[in-house]
Amino acid sequence: MDTIKADIEHAITIRDAGRLKQLAGELHDVNSVQARALRHSALGQAFALHGEHANALEHYRIALDESIKIGDRVDEARLTGSIGNVLKSVGDYTSALEHYHRALGMFEKLGDSAGMAVAAAGIGIVHWFNANYVTTLEYFYRSLSEHEKNDDVANSAIVIGNIGLVLLATGDYDAALEQFEKAHSLHELRGARHSVAHALGNIGSARWKSKDYDGALHFMGQALQIHMELENKRGIALISGNILSVHVDMGNTKTAIELLAKLDELQIDDPNVGIERELNRARIQESHQEYESADATLQSALAKARDHGLRAWEAEIHGAIRDRAQQRNDFAAYLEHNSAHIRITEEVNGRETASKLAIQAKQREIDAREREHQKHMAVLHSTLPKHIADRVARGETVNDSFDHASVLFLDVVGFTSNTSELDASTVVALLHNMFTAFDAICAEHNVVKIKTIGDSYLAVAFGPEDSEQRIANSEQRIANVARAMMKCSYQWPHTGERIVFRIGLHCGPIVAGVLGTERMQYDVWGDTVNVASRMESTCEPGRIHASAGLASALSAPIVIHERGMIEIKGKGPMKTFWLG
Numbered sequence: 001m002d003t004i005k006a007d008i009e010h011a012i013t014i015r016d017a018g019r020l021k022q023l024a025g026e027l028h029d030v031n032s033v034q035a036r037a038l039r040h041s042a043l044g045q046a047f048a049l050h051g052e053h054a055n056a057l058e059h060y061r062i063a064l065d066e067s068i069k070i071g072d073r074v075d076e077a078r079l080t081g082s083i084g085n086v087l088k089s090v091g092d093y094t095s096a097l098e099h100y101h102r103a104l105g106m107f108e109k110l111g112d113s114a115g116m117a118v119a120a121a122g123i124g125i126v127h128w129f130n131a132n133y134v135t136t137l138e139y140f141y142r143s144l145s146e147h148e149k150n151d152d153v154a155n156s157a158i159v160i161g162n163i164g165l166v167l168l169a170t171g172d173y174d175a176a177l178e179q180f181e182k183a184h185s186l187h188e189l190r191g192a193r194h195s196v197a198h199a200l201g202n203i204g205s206a207r208w209k210s211k212d213y214d215g216a217l218h219f220m221g222q223a224l225q226i227h228m229e230l231e232n233k234r235g236i237a238l239i240s241g242n243i244l245s246v247h248v249d250m251g252n253t254k255t256a257i258e259l260l261a262k263l264d265e266l267q268i269d270d271p272n273v274g275i276e277r278e279l280n281r282a283r284i285q286e287s288h289q290e291y292e293s294a295d296a297t298l299q300s301a302l303a304k305a306r307d308h309g310l311r312a313w314e315a316e317i318h319g320a321i322r323d324r325a326q327q328r329n330d331f332a333a334y335l336e337h338n339s340a341h342i343r344i345t346e347e348v349n350g351r352e353t354a355s356k357l358a359i360q361a362k363q364r365e366i367d368a369r370e371r372e373h374q375k376h377m378a379v380l381h382s383t384l385p386k387h388i389a390d391r392v393a394r395g396e397t398v399n400d401s402f403d404h405a406s407v408l409f410l411d412v413v414g415f416t417s418n419t420s421e422l423d424a425s426t427v428v429a430l431l432h433n434m435f436t437a438f439d440a441i442c443a444e445h446n447v448v449k450i451k452t453i454g455d456s457y458l459a460v461a462f463g464p465e466d467s468e469q470r471i472a473n474s475e476q477r478i479a480n481v482a483r484a485m486m487k488c489s490y491q492w493p494h495t496g497e498r499i500v501f502r503i504g505l506h507c508g509p510i511v512a513g514v515l516g517t518e519r520m521q522y523d524v525w526g527d528t529v530n531v532a533s534r535m536e537s538t539c540e541p542g543r544i545h546a547s548a549g550l551a552s553a554l555s556a557p558i559v560i561h562e563r564g565m566i567e568i569k570g571k572g573p574m575k576t577f578w579l580g
Helices: 002-013 017-026 034-051 053-069 074-089 093-110 111-130 135-149 153-169 173-190 191-210 213-229 233-250 253-264 272-286 290-306 311-327 330-347 354-383 386-393 415-419 424-444 466-488 527-535
Strands: 399-412 448-453 456-462 503-513 520-526 546-547 560-568 572-579
Touching: 002 017, 002 034, 017 034, 034 074, 053 074, 074 093, 074 111, 074 233, 093 448, 111 135, 111 153, 153 173, 153 191, 173 191, 191 213, 213 233, 233 272, 253 272, 253 311, 253 448, 272 290, 272 311, 290 311, 290 466, 311 330, 330 572, 354 386, 386 415, 399 466, 399 527, 424 448, 424 456, 424 466, 448 520, 456 466, 466 503, 466 546, 466 572, 503 527, 527 560
Parallel strands: 503 546
Antiparallel strands: 399 456, 399 503, 448 456, 503 520, 546 572, 560 572
8 A cells, every 4th residue: 555655646746647547546446445545536636637627626525535534634634735726726716715724724733844835835826816916925935935945846846936927917027937937947857747838838928928929829839738748628728728818919810719719619617717718709809890799708707707806807807898988988987997997906016905805804714713623623522422523523514314313301300499509619510520420321321412401411322223123222222321320329418318310211213413613512303302301391200201112112121111191292192101
């Protein structure tokens, strides 16, 4: 397993999707959680390299679940970041940011400098998409510093290229080109063709922005060729869109139309690529005097830019709509879109922007949630059943139905009258001692404590439904718990008299789930729970009162005695039993 894991890590490093799929195939018949985690991780990476985002996300999430099962915190953090990468690629920037922050927090706890660097770079990219360039550079340089400390040339080169993207977006084309060329040289030395292609595309973009169209097409063409050889769908779409933009700027309408048709045949998940394509479509439509179509295309592109918080694109599209309004003498639209263009352009150029505030607020929210999460993890595992706590920690919604379970309600007889003569600390200490003992009894018999309300105690015995014997076992376990609780001996401090309990038992279907997001509580509902409560409330002091359904499932050494027909609120007359 160690050998194949090393092979997978090497294939990831050199971005060899074919090799990753081959290695995943070798793990197909290995029946272990670790093998499944490794296999799906490799497949997720392979699909991500080919731009097949839905498949990548599916396999990454399976791998993440398997890694959590075996307690592999390093892979859990790494896969969380990988999921963030896919979400970023499809334009779900808010979710991507959450995953990157989560991964960063995990790596920080692990003291994993390399992991921290990768997660920080991901956070920077999301801020770059939202045109928060100051924050972007903070994270990029933090990432670069960690990579350089680790002598990680490959990832250092990637971040250097990312820094060039910020310089390009802020109009410093020469400085951007310098960064892109530096990154390209480093990637070439390593023979990392995927990264080489991205660097070539970036060099082409810098030359395009500098109006060196021939140079732009030269480098973009080289990048496209590599992406096609690597079957990188996202890279093909990205560079094809850039090449289309260059031809539109050059006025090569015929070539642009042909390229647009090819681009329409590609699956485009990245909203940046989609918006660039639609802007070029609008320009082509305008050149053919299809003004209404051009206006509609621009409005659609603007909506997409707004939906994804892509402020730089918003500014550009407002400018294009403004120009169209001027051409048709629509003064109101001209004022509206010119104002928006100027305002957003100023915000993007470094003023405190709504986008930046929104992202920073999201960061604070994430940081606060992570801190609160860590504080309550111990409480979470102590108050919820372990398997439920693990599901909650993974972000699952717990809402389950059980066809059969056995429910116990316990109440302290005379609690109100007796505790009225005691101080609060004495009452709390008394309940703490009793309920701690009850918790231990439940744990011993594999019964789940649900909650306490005042002096009441609620517990449930869940049972697998694959055999009659196992269903009956839940009744037997809950009855054993009830008998053990009834044997517990406690005295009222002020009188010395023994504390007496009432216990009600019933079995049947229930619904169970976790309520809320703060101070979570696992609770149960349903008619079965209500009847168990009625069994307790109609019980005599010092006795265990059970429904006929539960009593009939019990076996020796538990002895049952028929009580008779009892009027149960909401149910009518019911035959019930005492447990001996």
